[in-house]
Each structure stands twice: as C-alpha cells, then as structure tokens.
Amino acid sequence: xxxxxxxxxxxxxxxxxxxxxxxxxxxxxxxxxxxxxxxxxxxxxxxxxxxxxxxxxxxxxxxxxxxxxxxxxxxxxxxxxxxxxxxxxxxxxxxxxxxxxxxxxxxxxxxxxxxxxxxxxxxxxxxxxxxxxxxxxxxxxxxxxxxxxxxxxxxxxxxxxxxxxxxxxxxxxxxxxxxxxxxxxxxxxxxxxxxxxxxxxxxxxxxxxxxxxxxxxxxxxxxxxxxxxxxxxxxxxxxxxxxxxxxxxxxxxxxxxxxxxxxxxxxxxxxxxxxxxxxxxxxxxxxxxxxxxxxxxxxxxxxxxxxxxxxxxxxxxxxxxxxx
Amino acid sequence: xxxxxxxxxxxxxxxxxxxxxxxxxxxxxxxxxxxxxxxxxxxxxxxxxxxxxxxxxxxxxxxxxxxxxxxxxxxxxxxxxxxxxxxxxxxxxxxxxxxxxxxxxxxxxxxxxxxxxxxxxxxxxxxxxxxxxxxxxxxxxxxxxxxxxxxxxxxxxxxxxxxxxxxxxxxxxxxxxxxxxxxxxxxxxxxxxxxxxxxxxxxxxxxxxxxxxxxxxxxxxxxxxxxxxxxxxxxxxxxxxxxxxxxxxxxxxxxxxxxxxxxxxxxxxxxxxxxxxxxxxxxxxxxxxxxxxxxxxxxxxxxxxxxxxxxxxxxxxxxxxxxxxxxxxxxxxxxxxxxxxxxxxxxxxxxxxxxxxxxxxxxxxxxxxxxxxxxxxxxxxxxxxxxxxxxxxxxxxxxxxxxxxxxxxxxxxxxxxxxxxxxxxxxxxxxxxxxxxxxxxxxxxxxxxxxxxxxxxxxxxxxxxxxxxxxxxxxxxxxxxxxxxxxxxxxxxxxxxxxxxxxxxxxxxxxxxxxxxxxxxxxxxxxxxxxxxxxx
Numbered sequence: 001x002x003x004x005x006x007x008x009x010x011x012x013x014x015x016x017x018x019x020x021x022x023x024x025x026x027x028x029x030x031x032x033x034x035x036x037x038x039x040x041x042x043x044x045x046x047x048x049x050x051x052x053x054x055x056x057x058x059x060x061x062x063x064x065x066x067x068x069x070x071x072x073x074x075x076x077x078x079x080x081x082x083x084x085x086x087x088x089x090x091x092x093x094x095x096x097x098x099x100x101x102x103x104x105x106x107x108x109x110x111x112x113x114x115x116x117x118x119x120x121x122x123x124x125x126x127x128x129x130x131x132x133x134x135x136x137x138x139x140x141x142x143x144x145x146x147x148x149x150x151x152x153x154x155x156x157x158x159x160x161x162x163x164x165x166x167x168x169x170x171x172x173x174x175x176x177x178x179x180x181x182x183x184x185x186x187x188x189x190x191x192x193x194x195x196x197x198x199x200x201x202x203x204x205x206x207x208x209x210x211x212x213x214x215x216x217x218x219x220x221x222x223x224x225x226x227x228x229x230x231x232x233x234x235x236x237x238x239x240x241x242x243x244x245x246x247x248x249x250x251x252x253x254x255x256x257x258x259x260x261x262x263x264x265x266x267x268x269x270x271x272x273x274x275x276x277x278x279x280x281x282x283x284x285x286x287x288x289x290x291x292x293x294x295x296x297x298x299x300x301x302x303x304x305x306x307x308x309x310x311x312x313x314x315x316x317x318x319x320x321x322x323x324x
Numbered sequence: 325x326x327x328x329x330x331x332x333x334x335x336x337x338x339x340x341x342x343x344x345x346x347x348x349x350x351x352x353x354x355x356x357x358x359x360x361x362x363x364x365x366x367x368x369x370x371x372x373x374x375x376x377x378x379x380x381x382x383x384x385x386x387x388x389x390x391x392x393x394x395x396x397x398x399x400x401x402x403x404x405x406x407x408x409x410x411x412x413x414x415x416x417x418x419x420x421x422x423x424x425x426x427x428x429x430x431x432x433x434x435x436x437x438x439x440x441x442x443x444x445x446x447x448x449x450x451x452x453x454x455x456x457x458x459x460x461x462x463x464x465x466x467x468x469x470x471x472x473x474x475x476x477x478x479x480x481x482x483x484x485x486x487x488x489x490x491x492x493x494x495x496x497x498x499x500x501x502x503x504x505x506x507x508x509x510x511x512x513x514x515x516x517x518x519x520x521x522x523x524x525x526x527x528x529x530x531x532x533x534x535x536x537x538x539x540x541x542x543x544x545x546x547x548x549x550x551x552x553x554x555x556x557x558x559x560x561x562x563x564x565x566x567x568x569x570x571x572x573x574x575x576x577x578x579x580x581x582x583x584x585x586x587x588x589x590x591x592x593x594x595x596x597x598x599x600x601x602x603x604x605x606x607x608x609x610x611x612x613x614x615x616x617x618x619x620x621x622x623x624x625x626x627x628x629x630x631x632x633x634x635x636x637x638x639x640x641x642x643x644x645x646x647x648x649x650x651x652x653x654x655x656x657x658x659x660x661x662x663x664x665x666x667x668x669x670x671x672x673x674x675x676x677x678x679x680x681x682x683x684x685x686x687x688x689x690x691x692x693x694x695x696x697x698x699x700x701x702x703x704x705x706x707x708x709x710x711x712x713x714x715x716x717x718x719x720x721x722x723x724x725x726x727x728x729x730x731x732x733x734x735x736x737x738x739x740x741x742x743x744x745x746x747x748x749x750x751x752x753x754x755x756x757x758x759x760x761x762x763x764x765x766x767x768x769x770x771x772x773x774x775x776x777x778x779x780x781x782x783x784x785x786x787x788x789x790x791x792x793x794x795x796x797x798x799x800x801x802x803x804x805x806x807x808x809x810x811x812x813x814x815x816x817x818x819x820x821x822x823x824x825x826x827x828x829x830x831x832x833x834x835x836x837x838x839x840x841x842x843x844x845x846x847x848x849x850x851x852x853x854x855x856x857x858x859x860x
Contacts, residue, residue: 034734036735038734042779049774049777050456058508088371094528097527153561169556169570269558272555272557272558275529285734
C-alpha cells in the first residue's frame with residue numbers, strides 16, 4: 001500500500017502546477033476583448049458613462065493588469081476565490097452550489113462507462129469475430145462517432161417528446177417541489193437522459209480499449225500457465241486476464257476526467273443540468289473572469305486529485321507497481 | 325454559436341413541419357384558482373436587482389414581485405397601480421401622485437410615500453441605467469402625508485409619465501433597501517415588493533420560485549398559486565419543454581422563430597406577438613458616419629434603398645416583423661408621435677436607385693465591378709443576425725459594394741462598436757421603449773456620443789437642428805405640439821439616413837393554451853400576471 005508520505009509529497013508537488021495554471025488562465029482571459037461592465041450594460045440595454053465607470057471601479061477593472069493578477073494570486077493562496085459581481089455572490093458559494101450536480105453527473109457517467117465498457121469489451125474479446133463481437137464493435141463505433149449534443153437531442157425527441165418517459169431537462173420537477181425520498185427519485189429520473197447521453201460516448205471508448213487489452217493479455221504466457229494448472233476458463237478470465245487488462249482502461253479513465261468535464265458542458269447545456277460546465281460557458285460570454293478563474297481552479301484541483309487516485313488504483317490492481 | 329444552430333435545425337427536422345396562423349389571445353371562461361405557471365426565461369438573469377438592471381430576464385421575473393406607480397393600457401395610456409390617481413400641474417413642473425391605500429410589502433410593512441421618495445431619489449436616480457436619464461428633471465419628491473408623493477421637476481418631463489411601470493421603475497421598501505450600499509445590497513437577490521407573488525427561492529442554473537401573495541392589494545388575485553421561471557440554455561430543449569408541456573410560456577424569442585412555426589402547429593400551443601408594444605424594437609444597420617465611405621449621405625441612402633425589407637422579414641425572421649419607416653416605431657401611432665410621411669426607401673426599384681446615388685457620389689465601379697470594400701459586423705444576438713448579414717452582403721454586392729462579414733461575441737462586439745468605433749457597418753437592434761425621449765434620443769443626440777457607453781449614438785451623426793428638436797420635445801407638454809416636433813425630427817433623420825431602418829421586430833410569445841388572460845397589457849411578460857389563470 002502507498003504511504004501517506006507519498007500522497008502528501010504528490011500533493012505538495014501539485015501546488016506549483018496549479019499556481020502556474022492559475023497565472024496562465026488569468027493571462028489568457030485578458031486577451032478577450034470587452035469586459036464584464038460592457039456585458040452588464042449591454043444586457044441592461046442602456047447605461048450612462050458615469051454608471052459604466054462606477055461599475056468598472058467596483059469590479060476593480062480600473063486597476064492595471066499586473067496588480068489585478070497579484071491581488072488574485074494573493075486571494076487564491078488563501079483559498080478565497082473572490083466575488084462574482086455579475087451574480088452578486090462569492091465565487092466559492094456559486095461553485096459549491098453547482099459542484100454537486102456536476103459530480104453527480106460525472107460520477108454516474110464514469111462508473112457506468114467504465115463498468116459497462118469493461119463488460120462489453122471483454123464480452124467482445126471472448127467471442128472474437130463472432131456475431132457478438134461484430135454487434136458490439138459496430139454499436140460502439142456508432143456511439144463514438146455520434147456528436148454528443150445530437151445524441152442528447154435525439155434521446156429527448158424519442159424518450160421525452162414521443163414516449164413521454166423522461167423529462168426533457170432540468171434536475172427536478174419544478175411544479176412539484178418534492179421533498180425527501182421523492183426528491184431523490186425525481187432527481188434520478190432527471191439524471192437518466194443526460195447520463196446515458198454522455199455514457200454512450202465514453203462507454204464506446206472503454207469497450208474498444210478493453211477488447212484490445214483482453215486480446216493482448218489472452219495471448220500471454222501466464223494465461224497458458226493458468227490454463228495448464230487446470231483453472232476453469234472463468235477463473236482464468238476473472239483472476240488473471242481482467243485485472244491486467246484493466247490497467248489501460250483505468251489510465252484512460254483518469255486522463256479523461258478533464259475531458260468528461262468538457263463534454264459535460266454540452267450535455268449540461270442541452271439538458272439544462274445545473275452544473276459547473278454550464279456556469280463556465282455562461283461566465284465566459286459574460287466576461288465574469290473571477291467566476292471563470294474560480295471554476296478553472298476547482299477543475300484543475302479536481303484533475304490533480306483524480307490523477308493521484310488513479311496512481312493509487314494502479315498499485316492496487318497490480319502490486320508489482322511500486323509508488324515512490 | 326454553431327451548437328445552437330445545429331440543435332435547432334435537428335429539432336426542426338425531427339418534428340413535423342406544420343404552418344398555422346397566429347392564434348388569437350384566449351380570454352374566455354371563468355378563472356380557475358391555483359396551479360403553477362412555468363415560464364421559460366432565457367437567459368438566466370444575473371441578478372434580481374430590477375432597480376439597477378433593465379435586462380429582459382430580470383424584468384420577466386422581478387415584475388411579479390415589485391410593482392410600479394403606474395401600469396399602461398394597449399393605447400399607451402397610464403393606468404392606476406400603486407398610484408390610484410395623479411395630476412400634472414399646468415406648467416408641467418409638479419406631478420402629484422395619490423397612492424393606493426392599504427398596500428403592504430411582503431414583509432407586512434405598509435407601502436407609503438416615503439418609499440416612493442426613497443426609490444426615486446436614492447435608487448433609480450442614482451443606480452438605474454435608464455432612471456438616471458428618466459428622472460433627471462426631478463429635483464425632489466415631497467411627502468406631505470403617507471399617501472401623497474409630489475414630484476418637483478426642474479423642467480416639464482412628459483416622457484417620465486411613460487416610465488413608471490414595475491419594469492422601468494419598481495418601487496422598493498425603504499426599510500429594507502434604505503440601509504447598506506444599494507449597489508451590492510444583500511436583498512438584491514431576495515426581493516421584497518408589493519406584487520402578487522412573493523420571492524421564495526432561486527436555485528441558480530435551474531429555476532426561481534415565486535409563491536402567491538395572500539395579502540395582495542387586489543382581493544381574490546392572483547389566480548395562480550405559484551410562478552416558476554425555468555432556465556434552459558439550449559434553444560432546442562426549450563422548444564421540447566414547451567412541446568411536452570413541462571413549460572407553459574416563453575417569450576422574447578425564448579423559442580426561436582424557426583421552432584415557432586413548428587410548435588404553433590401543435591394542438592396545445594398558441595402564439596402571440598402582442599405584449600411587446602412598450603419595447604418597440606427596431607432592426608437597423610448602423611453606419612460609421614465619421615469616415616469614408618459612409619460619411620456621405622448619398623452612400624448611406626444607397627444602402628437604405630438596396631435592402632428589400634419584406635424579403636428580410638419573410639425569409640430571415642419567418643414573417644415576424646413589419647417594415648420600419650424611421651426611428652420611431654409605428655406603435656406610437658396610438659399617441660400620435662409616429663408619422664410615415666418621410667422619405668420612402670422601401671421601393672421596388674431600390675437597387676437601381678442605389679446604383680444611381682452611388683454614381684452621383686463619385687463611387688465609380690472598378691474593372692471587377694466593385695466600387696469599394698467594407699467590413700460588415702454581425703451583432704452576436706442569435707442566428708437570425710447571421711442570415712441577415714449574409715443577405716445584406718448579397719444586396720451590397722448588387723450595388724458594387726464588396727462586404728466581408730465579421731462575427732464576434734457580445735463583449736467583443738460591444739467594445740468594437742460602442743467604445744473603439746472600429747467599424748464600417750453593423751447590424752443592430754434597439755428597443756425604442758415607452759417614449760422616444762427615453763428610447764430614441766439616445767441614438768441621435770450629440771450629447772449621447774460617449775465612448776464606452778453601449779446602445780447610444782454610435783453612428784455619431786448629429787445636426788444642430790435635430791438636437792434642437794429633441795431638446796424641445798423633451799419639455800413640450802402639449803401632445804399636439806410634441807407630435808409635430810417628432811414628425812419634423814423623423815423626416816430629417818430618415819433623409820440623412822444615419823442608420824438604415826429595416827423593420828420593427830415582432831417578438832413572439834409561445835404559450836400553452838391552458839394559459840388564460842395573457843397578455844393583458846403592452847408590457848406582456850413584464851407585467852404582474854395577477855389575472856393569468858391556468859385551466860385544469
């Protein structure tokens with residue numbers, strides 16, 4: 001098992017990485033023309049010059065850029081993500097309220113995609129070149145090639161508009177305002193379509209990867225040895241092949257947490273799922289830089305943590321991998 | 325936004341394409357009590373501080389919670405609301421409001437003239453983007469007793485009487501907003517008003533919930549138990565939510581024109597473009613009149629002639645519009661301010677006229693048939709504007725102007741057009757609002773050429789005569805004389821053509837046929853909806 005010291009050392013190493021990303025994000029966002037005051041006044045439909053100047057002053061936009069950057073860094077190291085003037089709320093509060101739905105969606109998608117993907121991949125590998133393999137391979141290629149937003153809309157057309165099984169969008173039924181268990185059930189009901197949409201895409205990837213990986217492992221000497229020992233085919237697959245074949249899938253899943261985050265923006269938009277992705281998308285067009293930087297910061301931390309978790313997973317799946 | 329365009333197209337394909345006429349407003353039967361009205365509001369409002377943002381989504385929600393001194397009828401006449409009567413002194417410099425008695429805020433405290441004084445003098449005059457202008461003539465609000473508010477003006481302000489709705493000038497409780505900094509007040513997102521619905525909660529990214537105010541000043545109202553505003557970022561999904569009846573009403577093109585045609589074919593959906601009369605948006609092309617080629621009025625007129633307005637309405641806006649003749653919307657025919665007796669650019673032989681004018685202006689065609697090249701900016705407020713840009717590009721090619729299209733996002737476009745003035749020609753749309761003095765002067769008066777301020781005079785065309793006409797119209801209290809001033813103004817502006825007036829945009833409200841008594845005022849979705857009821 002990895003030591004606590006290892007985890008702590010990895011976390012310490014992450015600090016400069018995260019800070020460098022914060023600075024880079026800040027500088028990149030400065031390149032976008034126009035600012036939050038322009039947007040607010042644009043939405044208001046009209047404004048006086050005094051009002052605009054007052055807005056910029058209260059946003060701190062009248063300060064030179066390097067000073068804004070320094071102030072921001074000073075805030076970030078004390079875990080203060082600042083204030084979103086657009087929303088009139090502290091950034092951390094906004095992010096916390098939206099983190100839950102995103103984690104729920106991402107967690108569901110990742111679990112489903114890895115689990116079903118591994119299952120389908122091994123199934124295809126075991127029935128190599130038979131109809132099961134052909135069917136799974138064709139379907140996964142199709143799922144992988146389908147644009148996520150299109151898949152989402154088609155699911156809405158079929159399951160919401162035509163069949164009426166699931167709601168089109170949102171996270172809860174707003175006319176009802178359920179409480180307790182009914183609320184959990186309601187949220188689960190709303191989760192189905194967005195989760196399936198996003199899962200379809202990643203599932204395809206993991207299934208393909210798993211198939212290739214199982215095929216590769218199956219030709220290894222240790223499998224022959226295991227068979228020679230008289231183990232049943234089932235035992236060979238479960239105890240020996242699967243564990244080894246899982247490694248690339250776990251690596252891929254870890255790397256892709258960031259990407260799922262990106263894919264979530266599209267799904268959150270289509271299904272009006274109140275997650276971070278949607279918030280990030282809106283704050284970019286509103287030039288709400290404090291909020292956007294805050295979201296980037298949180299997602300950077302999230303990716304760093306997941307990568308650490310993946311490394312820990314390795315040593316559990318394959319004890320030969322040593323964490324130093 | 326390619327994503328949105330694609331999603332819309334796919335949904336349009338997925339459904340049946342039915343075309344039907346706009347259904348009449350349903351207002352029959354006995355009102356039924358109860359029910360939850362679900363509105364789709366697009367986009368999600370950034371705040372609920374209606375006293376410092378006139379953003380549309382804010383108005384659609386906040387007007388259920390706050391009320392104004394007045395409401396308005398479809399012929400643009402003031403009607404009682406929080407003020408039950410009012411008198412304007414003969415010199416126009418004193419306006420006395422008698423307030424409706426026994427009105428309580430949602431926290432149980434009474435609404436009095438002190439609240440009016442506070443709202444106008446300390447809030448709207450200071451932090452409201454339009455209030456600064458609307459109430460510029462107000463020097464004091466006197467409160468001789470709790471139910472009388474007397475506005476003292478430095479000069480007559482006839483336009484002010486058009487800007488006292490709950491949307492333009494919401495009345496706030498002094499005992500709540502009187503303490504602390506109004507610009508960052510903690511109650512901004514927890515509004516306390518006198519309206520038919522009380523604010524309950526706002527789940528950011530999802531919905532806002534407003535519940536029936538049992539102590540509403542109008543006995544028996546509102547009919548609805550609850551109003552919920554939902555936020556759905558994707559246009560295709562919004563249409564699907566209307567289709568599955570998860571949402572009951574959506575306006576300001578929350579359902580895009582391309583889907584309106586399809587949805588209105590469904591048995592449970594109705595559409596209307598009533599209820600936007602006090603917004604009066606006009607689609608226009610803004611010239612940069614300070615540099616060649618558009619510093620020459622003949623060149624501007626040529627472009628104005630080249631545009632076939634009906635073609636644009638039919639093919640880009642799916643028929644939701646009406647050709648515009650000038651800077652004032654034909655909605656103002658109701659109070660006499662509008663005239664169509666101006667130079668008419670909407671003629672059959674427009675392209676021919678345009679070519680002739682350009683020849684006269686000395687803009688000769690080169691060997692390739694091109695007279696000169698420009699960049700045409702496209703306003704980033706949706707797909708229609710791109711299609712419109714492409715149409716203009718094509719028409720300009722016919723008169724020898726080679727236009728390159730440029731697309732940017734909202735902040736970048738605003739910066740270019742209203743701060744840096746780094747443009748030749750941009751398409752745009754401006755709400756001319758409840759009175760020309762509030763909505764229209766800002767586009768033509770020399771004192772509104774202010775870099776960094778959005779939706780003001782960006783073409784930077786002015787003349788002494790037109791400035792003078794606007795100054796006079798600001799303070800003219802005789803409706804006939806005021807109308808005459810505006811008729812003269814419209815002639816002059818249309819002649820000089822600092823903008824091309826293309827068409828009066830019709831927003832569409834799409835609603836479920838179970839929704840009754842909508843719209844009941846020219847403010848449409850910006851009204852209290854106390855009389856709206858939902859059939860079971």
